[in-house]
Amino acid sequence: xKILVNRFLYNKVLLFTTLLFCxxxxxxxxxxxxxxxxxxxxxxxxxxxxxxxEPINRSVYHFNDFIYLHFFDPVTNVYVNYTPESxxxxxxxxxxxLKYPVRFLSNVLQVKVKEAYYESLKFGINSTIGIFGIHTxxxxxxxxxxxxxxxxxxVLAVWGVPAGPFIMVPILGPSTLRDxxxxxxGREINPIDVSSDNWDTVDTQWIxxxxxxxxxxxNEEMLPRYKGLKKASIDPYTALRSxxxxxxxxxxxx
Amino acid sequence: xxIFRLFFWVLAFFLANHLWATNDPSIKIKETSECVLxxxxxxxxxxxxxxxxxxxxxxxxxxxxxxxLGRNWNKIDSAHQNKVVELIKRLVLRAYIDGMHGxxxxxxxxxxxxxxxxxxxxxxxxxxxxxxxLALTYRVGLVSDQWEIFDxxxxxxxxxxxxxxxxxxFFDNNTSEALIEKLETLLTNENLxxxxxx
Numbered sequence: 001x002k003i004l005v006n007r008f009l010y011n012k013v014l015l016f017t018t019l020l021f022c023x024x025x026x027x028x029x030x031x032x033x034x035x036x037x038x039x040x041x042x043x044x045x046x047x048x049x050x051x052x053x054e055p056i057n058r059s060v061y062h063f064n065d066f067i068y069l070h071f072f073d074p075v076t077n078v079y080v081n082y083t084p085e086s087x088x089x090x091x092x093x094x095x096x097x098l099k100y101p102v103r104f105l106s107n108v109l110q111v112k113v114k115e116a117y118y119e120s121l122k123f124g125i126n127s128t129i130g131i132f133g134i135h136t137x138x139x140x141x142x143x144x145x146x147x148x149x150x151x152x153x154x155v156l157a158v159w160g161v162p163a164g165p166f167i168m169v170p171i172l173g174p175s176t177l178r179d180x181x182x183x184x185x186g187r188e189i190n191p192i193d194v195s196s197d198n199w200d201t202v203d204t205q206w207i208x209x210x211x212x213x214x215x216x217x218x219n220e221e222m223l224p225r226y227k228g229l230k231k232a233s234i235d236p237y238t239a240l241r242s243x244x245x246x247x248x249x250x251x252x253x254x
Numbered sequence: 255x256x257i258f259r260l261f262f263w264v265l266a267f268f269l270a271n272h273l274w275a276t277n278d279p280s281i282k283i284k285e286t287s288e289c290v291l292x293x294x295x296x297x298x299x300x301x302x303x304x305x306x307x308x309x310x311x312x313x314x315x316x317x318x319x320x321x322x323l324g325r326n327w328n329k330i331d332s333a334h335q336n337k338v339v340e341l342i343k344r345l346v347l348r349a350y351i352d353g354m355h356g357x358x359x360x361x362x363x364x365x366x367x368x369x370x371x372x373x374x375x376x377x378x379x380x381x382x383x384x385x386x387x388l389a390l391t392y393r394v395g396l397v398s399d400q401w402e403i404f405d406x407x408x409x410x411x412x413x414x415x416x417x418x419x420x421x422x423x424f425f426d427n428n429t430s431e432a433l434i435e436k437l438e439t440l441l442t443n444e445n446l447x448x449x450x451x452x
Contacts, residue, residue: 047419231443232349234436235420242419243411250410 047245050166050176057168061237064173068226076219090134092217097126097133101189106150110158118147148254152182157252166241174244279394279401280367280377286312287362287379294351295359306347317395317402319343322417330430338430341437346413348441353388353408354381363387372396 051057080088100123107116122138129137138144156178157163164177175183226240233239286309293304309315319342320327330338354360365378373396380387393405393412405414424433 048422228352232345232440233420234417234433234440235423238420238423239416242416246411246415247409 047166047241050163051241052165053167057166058237060168060170061240063170064168065230065236067171068223072215072219073223073227076216076223079216080220088217088220091213092220093126093130093136094133095214095217097123097130099190102152102186103147103150105189106152106155109152109155110150112150115147115150118144122147149251151251152186153179153248154252156182157248163248166245168237174240176248179248278367279375279392280364282312282401283377283379283392283394283403284362284364290351291354291359291362294354302344302347302351305351306343309347314397314400314402315343315347317397317404318346318406318414321404321414322346323421324418326418326421326425329425330433334430334434337434338437341434341441342417344441345437346417349413350406353390354383358383375401 100119104116104119104123107113107119122144123133125138125144126133126136129135153176161178163179167175167177167180169175169180172183229239229243230236289308290305293301293308298304306315316339319339322342323330323338327335361382363380363382365380368376368378370376375394377392377394379390379392381390382388389407389409391407392403393407394401395404396402405412407413421433424436428436
């Protein structure tokens with residue numbers, strides 16, 4: 001009788017362990033979605049819902065595409081081929097440094113006191129030792145390199161202002177109503193963007209030259225990315241919209 | 255008694271195997287990335303094929319491809335599903351390869367693995383192609399006791415999400431035949447990826 005009970009228990013244990021191993025080994029394989037939840041496999045349709053003006057946006061996208069590839073690209077190529085890399089880097093540093101007021105104000109409005117202080121410190125070092133920001137001696141300090149790049153659009157997002165509809169802006173590219181409105185406000189505090197009210201009091205030729213240089217500097221970085229994205233995309237418009245939303249979401253969450 | 259000893263060893267084997275498989279996913283990613291870079295900067299004539307073969311041996315690439323398609327998988331004719339998977343695999347691989355390719359072999363720095371749950375983790379890396387590092391994060395999931403890559407995030411842009419949104423838009427007005435045609439055009443375009451910093 002004792003042998004029978006032992007045999008019964010032994011068979012039970014063996015059966016249980018076999019079932020356990022089988023379930024461990026084949027549990028995920030039997031799932032066609034590789035164990036990913038439905039939420040993980042489905043896309044978020046926030047982007048599609050916010051693109052209320054899609055037909056117009058797509059037309060603007062085609063217009064921008066034409067301008068980028070037929071006007072900006074050749075000019076940028078000339079700029080890249082005939083300007084030494086050191087000069088291009090200096091120009092890029094100079095414009096980045098000039099946008100300090102926007103970054104500082106955006107940090108202050110989000111009560112990011114430490115970041116606002118670091119931005120000021122970075123601006124101070126690069127504007128003096130770095131000669132008007134053309135060099136970046138602040139790079140030596142890791143804590144000054146890790147400051148998130150803030151703008152007024154992020155301020156509104158943090159304050160709870162909804163992004164509004166997606167807008168493909170002529171020449172400027174993807175944006176939302178919220179971000180576009182802050183660009184206009186940003187002009188008031190950006191030293192090289194002048195609002196139309198002040199056009200009589202400043203040397204417009206000088207400002208136009210600075211703006212052109214800034215566009216060239218920006219295009220040097222952005223155009224290869226744009227062309228790469230376009231070449232590898234099934235639907236370049238959707239790809240651009242998606243990358244814009246993902247980038248902004250990350251910037252706001254930082 | 256012998257049967258219990260055998261049972262113990264079998265259990266120990268499975269336990270050790272399980273622990274090995276569930277250890278830090280960054281170890282496998284580091285090994286794989288280094289090998290991919292070796293192939294990428296070698297003088298091989300068929301770099302894409304070699305990398306694809308190597309990656310397929312180490313990871314189940316169907317996972318990341320199925321995730322790029324998401325719910326659109328069911329919209330693809332069953333006769334076309336395998337072909338679509340193979341074409342997207344090549345497209346995603348090309349995007350990854352071009353992102354890693356520069357004038358010089360890049361240096362990759364691996365940060366500490368972030369565990370999001372028992373079955374989900376992120377391996378953040380920084381690819382130094384130039385002075386400015388490129389943030390590249392591998393999202394991994396535990397599938398059949400193996401860490402498998404289910405997304406690659408470059409500078410906060412998820413490859414899976416970007417492609418999935420495109421497939422969503424594409425399938426609104428197109429069929430799987432049109433997708434195959436589009437993918438083949440993209441892959442046969444000789445300029446594709448020559449300047450593709452994802």
